[in-house]
Structures are given as structure tokens and as C-alpha cells.
Amino acid sequence: MAFSLSLRTTAHFNFRIVSSWSVFQFSTQSASTLLSGFIYCGKCGARFHGEHGNYSCYSRTKGDKKYIVDPNCKNKKWKIPDLDAVVTDYICHFEFESLEKEAVNDVPAPDYSKRITEIDKQIGRMLDLYQLGSIPIDIISKKVDDLYKEKETLQTAEIPQQRHISIEELLQARDKFISVLNGGSLEEKRACLSLLIKRIEIDDDKVNIILNEL
Template sequence: MSANLEKRVACYVRVSTENQLENYSIDEQTDRLKAFCKAKDLSIVKFYTDGGYSGGNMNRPGLQQMLKDIKDKHIDMIIVYKLDRLSRSQKDTLTLIEDEFLSNDVDFVSMSENFDTSTPFGKAMIGILSVFAQLEKDQITERFTMGRIGRAKNGYYHGGPTAPTGYDYIDGELVVNEYEALQVKEVFKRFLDGQSINAIRKYMSEHYTNKYGNWSSHTLVLNILKNKVYIGKVKFKGKAYAGKHKPIISTDIFNDVQKILTSTKREDSKTIFQKNPFKANNLLTSLIYCKNCGARFCGNHGNYVCYSRGKTDKRKIIDPNCKNKKWNIQALDKIIKDEILEAALNKEYFNKIISNKEIVPVDNTKKMKKRIDEIDKQIVRMMDLYQVGDIPIEQISHRIVKLKKEKDTISDQLVDKKQTKLSIAEAKGILSRAAIILENGDLSQQRMVVSNLIDYIEIDDECIQIHWSFV
């Protein structure tokens, strides 16, 4: 009897939704494997079949049964039509072959690639071919992602049937739900009236219901206040595009809300839910930026200090060698208050601010943008190394994730410096009340005045540059 006929051979076949369109049907794979085994004098004891399962998913019934039979010593050899039928993941492919097959004395053969693990060449080819299987999966994902980006660019909502509160999802598009739209407007109005997230949630829960039940979640309220879908935008992968759907909230109202939310960022986010949403630790929190490196300033032990110099949050460091001056909190607060009071009480000074066209603000974001470009180039280099197989995919993935986090942090700081402009009439209205509020108001009220009148402040050692919202 032939040695091959003594081997207990099992064949594994798989198709996914994408591959139904290719020439890899279950029947096609089965017929070719039978012919291959007949030509090689191999005796097939069992076929394991997974129909409609992705190669990126290890939790397949046929695959799991095969692994169980391997451990029970019922199989001597596994044959597949093509390597990617086993898995499209490099890591999973090598794990299956090395930890499940070879460790249990089971040989592995891929018919199309014409190799098997019983030969040295076959073992060497496993690592090479699995790289390309992973690359093919990534290309499918990339094509799918590009399709979703194209849909977003064309203005279509990509969230599927789970439409945001205020809209229904009909025939692939968002359509305003008038009853829920009324509720969304109520949320924005109450927030601008100074109510806390908790107070809004409580009121809405007592008076309204929506398609998802009631307003029992703080997160629901906050997400609605941040969602650009309500001003007619659709988002995908962090970018916003003009949507085809009808807006519920005006852009002006939405920007006013974002300005408040941005000006109230702090380490302990619980206060936004339980207390006044305008509360922060210091008067100028989130408004000061370093003109030297572009990082934001924070309050630290009685001083405003550049994050790069203070190093209290590694994610917000732009230049670890930055030596920009620390400013005493009370001293800098007084300087900014005095500037606002001067603009409020001195008509000539106010007119000088709004007519001072010759001053062109320095692009203090240059270093941050340069670092983002450097990160993008590093990510491209990582992908190039991956495609030539010089570095393991796990190591490359770890580096890319780390670079992506740094890029997101820097990008957030750029977005925060958003320069929302006031009309001259609006600025005069706020300034007319500024003196009373800055002298007698609590911190949250004073912050409202400052953050409305000032987009951001730049510090360059002894030099302080105010970027007004009404210039």
C-alpha cells in the first residue's frame, strides 16, 4: 500500500461573501481538491466546510471542528485549495500552521501555491505567502473604506438605519423627524441658557420620548450637542462633509455651543454633568497657547505653564525642549481683565483693536503642522516596510498606533484654536456688561465673558498677544 494512502487527509474549504463572486465556490474547491488528492494517491477522510465566513475570523464552525479532530489525533494532513482559504491574517495563518498543525504532527499543503510543510521549502514559503494574504485582506478593507469616504463626500449619512435623534433613515438618506427635531432644538436652547447637562437630561426625560426611549443618558445629551449632523454635515474618519439632509440647528447656534464646550475642558469631566457647564479651574484655561512650540498652557502650582515645559501630560508635549516663561495665574488673569476693561471703557482703544489691520498674526501652528507631516511620512515608511516584509506586522502595527495617537492629539489642539468671530455689535454688547461681571461675577461667568471676546492668547516669554473674536 502507498505511504500516501496510509495518511488520513482532511480538506478544508471556505467562501466569504466577497469570494462568492470569484471562482472559489465550495463545489469548485471541492472538485479541485479531490482531483489533486487522486493524482497524489492521497486518501481523503473528511471535508471541513465554512460557507459565508470571512477569512479574518477564526471563529468558524468547520475550522473549529477540524482543530478539535487534529487534537484528537484523527488527521495526519490538511489540504486547502489556496492559502487564503485558511486565513487572510498573517498572524492567524502562522498560528494555525505552527501551533495547531505542526505541533500535532499534522502536515499542511496548499494546492495552488504548490508547497507543503513536510519540505524545508514549504516551511519557508509559509511566512512569505501569509504576508501577501494579509496584504490582500488590507486591500479589501481599503477599498471598502474608500467607498464609505466617497459616500460621505457625496453627502450621504453612513451610520445605517440607526439614525441620530431628530432624523429617520429612509431609502438611504436622513429625513427630519419633526417631533424629535423639536427636542434637539430644546436641548441646544437650554444649554445656551446656561443649564447643566444633568438639568437638561432631567427635563427632557420628564417631558419627551424618542425612538430610542427617553432621555435617561447624560451621554445622549452631550453627543447631540457635539454632533455636526444637526448643521447638515456628515462625518467619516474624523472629517466632515456637506450632507444632503436638512439641518435642524443653525451653524451660529452650533458654534456658540462648541465654544462653550471647548472653553470648559478640564481633567475632571464629572462637573459638566453635575454642575454649571461653564466651570473650569482657572480663568484662562484652554485659551493660552505657546508661541514658541504651539502647545497649550495649563494651570500648574499657581502658574500658567506650557505643556511642553511643564510635562504634566505627555500627550500634549510638542517640543520637550521648550523654555517659554511661566506666568503667575493671578498676574496674567489681571492683565487680560485689564485689556478687556480697557476695550470696554475706552472707545479709542476699542476702535484701534477693530481697525488694526496691519498686524498679521504669526502662524503659531507651523511647528504642529510640521510634526503632523513628519508623522504621516513615518506611517508611510512603516507601510512600505510592511509590504517588503522587513519588520513583523505586529511591530509595525504598534508603531503606527503610537504615531496615530500623537497625530490625533496635535490635530485636536489645532482644531481647538478655531477663531469664532463676533460681529462688532455682539462684541459691544458683551463689553457693556464686562466690567460688572469681571469685578463681581463668579469664575464661570467671568470665563463666559473672556472666552466670548477672545479666541486665544499667545505667550512668547514676556510678550502677550491677544487674538480677539471681533477683529
């Protein structure tokens, strides 16, 4: 789903919503800039970092070799205040209430109870055959091991997935972010953004703000 927004800037922006929600994807206390840890290069996929007044792709600045993805990347650098202003303006003015209409009902976790019961019965039969000595132990051992692995996989699949963020939590985080813009600490602002934004992708003048989905 794409959203377009007119901002006070000459760049072009597309905003997308994706699933998966994590409250804190990085340490909010170690960052020195508002968007550190959120930004990724739209050209090579490397992280962006803030230094010398700019948000820059690690592949371009080559400051830390372990973060370099493409040493030939030429993605644009953004002035820290400029990109901060773009993201802040978007968060403050986007109508998060409209997302509630687009939210999809949660898909129930699959029920594999019948298959798990059948696996338990098969394991029991394998153990009976072992006691009778009618099948070599190595064959029984492999079969039982395969059955246990299948059972474990099915049991894991039945565990409910972590819920997405609710519209109420989004609105609370948005309102809190607005309230701490003037006078709040950097950690408070970043904590709010971590509830609202999954990641930000930069491709020269294009900024994709990927939100946490309901």
C-alpha cells in the first residue's frame, strides 16, 4: 500500500506499510542522531549512519568495513536536519486513523493437533517394533528422529505470531512524539519512532518510510 504526501521539500517521497512490529529494534540510548538505526540504503541495502552533519550510506563512506555492502555505492548523503525534518513532518501530519480501515483481521494459527496425535501414535508403533526386534535399530532410530522433528516443527507453527501494533498504540506513540518534540530527550523521541517506523529507505531523493502495520 503506497501513500504520497506533499512536504516542504523538492524531493519525492513514497510511503509504504509493511508488517512485523518490534518495539525496540536497536538501543535508543547509544544513538547520537534521531534516525540512527532506522535508515537503510535503497541502492545497496547497507545501513545509513549519521556523522559530520550527514546521514550517509556505510558503503559510500567506508567508515566501518563490516557494514559495507557495495563499495561502489554512490547514494546521496542527506543533511541530518533535512531528513529529520522530513520524517518528523510526515509522522506529525500523517492520519494514522486511516490505517484502521485497512487493517486485516488476524489470521488464526493453524491447527496441527490431528497430525501431532498421529505422529505420537507412529512413534509408539516404532518403539513397539523395536522391542519386538523385527526392524533394525538404525532404521527405527532414523524414523523416530524424523517424526520428532516433524512434530517439533508443527508445534512451533501453532504458536501464535506476535501481534502487530494496535491503532491505539500507534496514536499514543504519535501523540507522545509530538509532545516531546520540543524539550524531550533524544531517547524519548527515538522510543516513539521505534513504535511507529520499521525502517526508512533512502534512494537519492526518494525516501520510503516503512511503518509498522496494525
